[in-house]
Amino acid sequence: MTAAPSGYATGWFVVATSAELAPGEVRSLTYFGRRLVAYRGAAPARDGDRDAGGGGAVRVLDAYCPHLGADLGVGGTVVDDTIRCPFHAWRFAGDGSCVEIPYNRGARLPVRACVKAWPVRERNGFVFVWHDRLGRPPSYEIPVIAEHGSPAWTDWTTNKITIRTQPREIVENVADKGHFPAVHGTHIDEFDNEFVDHMAVQRSAGIAYPRGGGSDRFKLTATYYGPAYQVTEMESFLPNRLVNAHTPIDEHTLDLRFGVMLEKVGGDAKMARYAAAYVDNLQRGFAEDVQVWEHKVWRDRPALCDGDGPIGALRRWYRQFYPEAPAAAGAEEQAR
Ligand code: FES
Numbered sequence: 031m032t033a034a035p036s037g038y039a040t041g042w043f044v045v046a047t048s049a050e051l052a053p054g055e056v057r058s059l060t061y062f063g064r065r066l067v068a069y070r071g072a073a074p075a076r077d078g079d080r081d082a083g084g085g086g087a088v089r090v091l092d093a094y095c096p097h098l099g100a101d102l103g104v105g106g107t108v109v110d111d112t113i114r115c116p117f118h119a120w121r122f123a124g125d126g127s128c129v130e131i132p133y134n135r136g137a138r139l140p141v142r143a144c145v146k147a148w149p150v151r152e153r154n155g156f157v158f159v160w161h162d163r164l165g166r167p168p169s170y171e172i173p174v175i176a177e178h179g180s181p182a183w184t185d186w187t188t189n190k191i192t193i194r195t196q197p198r199e200i201v202e203n204v205a206d207k208g209h210f211p212a213v214h215g216t217h218i219d220e221f222d223n224e225f226v227d228h229m230a231v232q233r234s235a236g237i238a239y240p241r242g243g244g245s246d247r248f249k250l251t252a253t254y255y256g257p258a259y260q261v262t263e264m265e266s267f268l269p270n271r272l273v274n275a276h277t278p279i280d281e282h283t284l285d286l287r288f289g290v291m292l293e294k295v296g297g298d299a300k301m302a303r304y305a306a307a308y309v310d311n312l313q314r315g316f317a318e319d320v321q322v323w324e325h326k327v328w329r330d331r332p333a334l335c336d337g338d339g340p341i342g343a344l345r346r347w348y349r350q351f352y353p354e355a356p357a358a359a360g361a362e363e364q365a366r
C-alpha cells in the first residue's frame with residue numbers, strides 16, 4: 031500500500047453540466063482551491079464538443095482579474111467570445127489574454143494583463159477542465175457516449191451534492207467489493223476489476239434492492255476515465271447510463287455530480303418519472319456512502335481479507351494521477 035495521495039489529481043474534472051451554461055452565460059466556480067469563471071462565448075466549439083448547441087465553446091479562466099483583482103465571475107459579462115470584467119471593463123479572450131481596455135491610451139496592452147486559461151472539453155452534456163499537477167497539456171480524452179443525444183434515450187437527469195471527504199475515498203468504491211452488501215444492501219454475484227492505463231473498470235452483476243422497495247437484477251460495466259469521471263453502462267429493469275464525477279472544491283470538500291440516462295420505453299412523462307426515481311435512488315445510494323466517507327479515516331495499511339476487492343491494485347492505479355514534480359515543494363504552484 032502506498033501513502034495517501036495529497037493535493038489535487040491530474041486529469042479531466044467536471045465543473046458544470048452543459049445545460050448550466052446557456053449561450054452568453056457566466057458561472058462563478060470554486061475548484062482546486064481557486065476561484066474560476068466559466069462562460070459560453072460565441073466562437074465555435076472544437077470538433078467533438080457536441081453540446082454547444084450553437085452557443086459556442088465554453089471557456090474557463092482563473093477568476094481574478096490581473097488588473098485590480100475583481101472576480102470575473104461576479105458581474106462579468108460575455109461579449110462575443112470574451113468576458114468583460116465588471117470593475118473597469120477590460121476584456122479577456124478564451125485563451126486568457128486581454129484584448130481590450132476601453133480607456134487604454136497607449137497602442138499596446140500591458141504584457142502581464144492575462145489570466146490562466148484552463149483546457150476545456152465539452153462531452154456528453156458535461157463541461158470538463160484539465161487540472162495538471164505539473165502544468166502539462168491533456169494526456170487523454172473523454173470518450174463520447176454514443177447514446178447521448180440519441181432519440182431512443184432520455185437526456186441526463188442530474189444532481190450534485192457537496193461532501194466533506196477526499197477524492198480517494200470516492201474512487202476506492204470501484205474496487206471495494208465488500209461494502210456493497212453492507213452499505214447498499216446489494217447482493218453481488220460477479221465482481222471483477224481491470225486497470226488499464228488511465229482507466230479503471232469494474233464489471234459486476236447482482237441484485238439491487240432499491241430503498242423504495244422491490245428488486246432489480248443488474249449487470250454493469252463501470253469505467254473511470256482518469257481519476258474523477260466514471261461512466262456506468264447498466265443492464266437492468268431499464269437499460270441505463272450513469273455518470274458519476276467528483277471535483278475537489280478544496281482539500282477537504284468536493285462536489286459529486288451524478289446523472290442518469292434511460293433508454294426510452296414510454297412517453298416523456300413516464301420516462302421523466304422513471305429518471306427521477308433512478309436519480310433519487312442513486313442519491314440515496316451515495317448518501318449511504320457519504321455517511322461513512324465523512325467520518326472515516328484513511329488507512330495506508332488496511333487489514334484486508336481474501337473477500338475484499340483489489341484495493342491495493344486500485345490504489346496503485348490511482349497513484350498515477352499524483353505525479354510528483356522533480357524539484358522541491360512549490361513546483362506545483364509555479365507550474366500552474
Ligand atoms: S479589475 Fe478588472 S478591469 Fe480592473
Ligand SMILES: [Fe+2]
Pocket residue numbers: 203209213214315319
Ligand atoms: Fe458505495
